[in-house]
Amino acid sequence: MAASGVDPDIPVIETKLEEYKLSLRGKIRSFHTDPLHSAAYLGNLSHFLQQKRGHSGRFLSQQGLNQSVHPVNEYKPFVYEYALSTQAGPELTAYDKVERYNTTLLNNAGDTEHNELVFLAGRPSAEWLCAVGARYQIDHRIFHQHLNFLPWGQKDWFTVPTLPSRARNVIRLCVPSILFMGERRYVSRDGLKDARRDSERRLRESLRNIQQSTVAEAGRSIGRRLNIHTGDILALEQEISICFVERKDHWTVLVWTDSGQDTDFDFIPAPKTKHFAAIADRLEFCPVFFENALLANAPSCQFPGEHSNHGARSKQPLSSLPGKYGCTLDWAQAAANPLSAIQEVFTFHAAAELQYLNMLDKLINEQMSETESAQEEADISSILDFDYAKSILLRHHAHLQDLLEKLEIEFTRWNRSRPENQAISQELLGTLKTDLVYLSNRLLSAISLCEAGRSAVMSNVSVQESQRSSREATLVAGLTKATHRLTFIFLPLSLLTSVFGMNFRQLGQGTLSIWLWVSIALPLLAVCIVMVERRSYLRMVAGSWVGRIGDRISKSI
Structure with missing residues (x-):
């Protein structure tokens, strides 16, 4: 077979992939025959994994229309694999083609001699999910939790998020990315309302089309939400799922991020309304700033081939994380402790959350100043601005509260069999919890500020209404008095006239x-x-x- 140019290992690889697919299909039964244990909610994922290579998909074009396309020779890195060693720095291997990655399945019977940190970047394809899942024998429900936004034309059975006891080894992070228009623009509240509605529609269409993704689309970014705050500031929300996989004497931490390696901004569900038409050509990402602790003596990172290009558009910071990871880490410690290995992921998440919170604070304070300076001309529609910001803050606060609870449970489980890592893990866990508690308190303060702003608007409107009522009452009293005068003047005269x-x-x-x-x-x-x-x-x-x-x-x- 080798002489004919056919790889003899291909049948073995295909067998392992097929076994992984069939293992999920075997768990799924009809909901009508077995309503308690059918696992029917995984049917959509099973259908997705069954897609064949070269399937012609449909995707959301730049004009927002569903158009049939054929796969093209465009491959983006989907897997970034860091081989961790306590004696040397990490070795990074990036895979942009599933064929090359599938050769690693042959080593699945044995265990590698090192721990691993693996990033999955962007939207998946059936081939990629089967390859990664078969290599590490990942529970299919982990993929389902990350892809919970994909109902794929069927009913949503509301299975995500699941109970903590059923979501073992999985931690989810919500990462906001701030987007600038490049120039300051004023858009009315009605314009913002229309843009938000159109953006939600486009986002639903984009997510539905991921079901029919092709090999060429794997590695492109996924957007979960687009928050439109003003005419020149938007925020894209994406998620990261972290999974801990034990491999005999070693472990692998799997980090799946929504951000891929995009060269355009078409993945952003930018609205096509009057005020936001063609904004994708002008969007710029706000960088996320995080670094070592103060006075740390860690050397700065240098990446080969890096050069400054001031004319290029800013790249999404989250998309750079998988390929440029670990500048703030002690790799020797990270190679032995899974929490140390993903510490920078949490640091990036906290920094992005803080910058987004600072931005919201600034916008809320500006709105508060406008409310205080316009007491004579208070607009009750400005309440919508405070309500919109408050809804986002409440969602992020709930996420941080869930994350705090999840950290305590999962990291205790991750280090249960490694007593030597307990002290390091507790120290790192304390640092993470300190940052998250600080962010949670800041969010509560911003929520209180929104409520205060809303109350101030209502108070100003009430004062205006009271003043308007007082002016109207004075006018009515004057008219009533004039009527009484006329009545007392002409009534007696009319009486005398009638008498005489x-x-x-x-x-x-x-x-x-x-x-x-x-x-x-x-x-x-x-x-x-x-x-x-x-x-x-x-x-x-x-x-x-x-x-x-x-x-x-x-x-x-």
């Missing part, structure tokens, strides 16, 4: 003189005017007289 019947001698209809009417009307008019203008005084005098009369009556009795 206009039968006056001067008018040739009676014997009475018109001066009699004048002599009666003028005093009556004067009395009415006095009663209208001096009503409070007359009420006081009347009360005084009534009191005197009451006193005399009581004395006489």
Whole structure:
């Protein structure tokens, strides 16, 4: 077979891949025949793993339309494998073609002589998931948890997130990436609302199309959410799943990040509304700044082939993490302790979360300043800005709380059989928890600030409404008083006119003189005017007289 150019190991590799696929299919039964233990929710994943090589898929084009395409010769690195050794630095191997990676399956029967840190970058393909899963015999539910956003045309059975006891060895991180437009732009609240709605629609379409991904699409980035804060600042949310795999005498930490190696920004579900049309050509990523602790003497990292290119657009920081990992690590310690090996992942996550929180704080404070300076012109629609920021903050706070609980459980389990790592793990765990608690408290403060801003807007609107009501009441009181005056003037005159019947001698209809009417009307008019203008005084005098009369009556009795 070797003479004919056919690799004799191919049947062995294909057998292992097929066994991995069939092992999942064997767990799935009909929900109607076995409603308790059918594992039917894994049917979508099983269908995805069965896709054949060269399958013609559909993807979301730049114009947002579903167009049929054929696989092209475009391969992006999907697996970054760090071989950890306590005696030397790590050895990085990047795999951009699944054929080359599949040769490692032949060593699955035995155990490698070192621990491993493996990154999976971006969206998967069926071939890649089967290859990685078969090599490490990964529980299929781990893949399902990371791909929980893919209902694939069927109903969502709400199985993710799962119970802590059922999600062993898996830790999930939410990583925000800030995006700038490059120039400051004002977009009305209605414009932002339309953009958010359109972005959600485009994101759902993009995620649905990942089901039909091809080999050429593996390694492209996945976006979970796009938060549109202003006309020039957006935030892309992605996730990282971390899994611990034990391999006889060694271990592998598997880190699956949503960010791949993209040369364009088409994976961002940018809205196509009036104010955000063609913004993908102007987006820039905000860098994530993190480094060694102060006064640390670790040498700086140097990567071959690196050079500055100030004219190029900024690359997504998360996409650089798999290939340029470990500048802040002690690799000798990382080779022996799984928590030390992924410490930089948590450091990156905390730094990205902090910068996003700082940005939200700035936006909220600016909105608060506008609210305080515009008390006379408060806009109740500005409440939507505070509510939008608050919803994001609440989601991130819940994520950090879950992460804090998960860390304590998982890292205790990871180091259970390694007493020599307990002290190091506890120290690192304490550092991580300190950062996460700080971020959690900052999030609570920002949430309180949103609530205060919302209350301030409501208070200003209430004050404006009260002032408006007071002005209207004053106007109504003035109109009422004028009406009373007219009534007290013309009513007596009308009464006299009706009584006398206009039968006056001067008018040739009676014997009475018109001066009699004048002599009666003028005093009556004067009395009415006095009663209208001096009503409070007359009420006081009347009360005084009534009191005197009451006193005399009581004395006489």
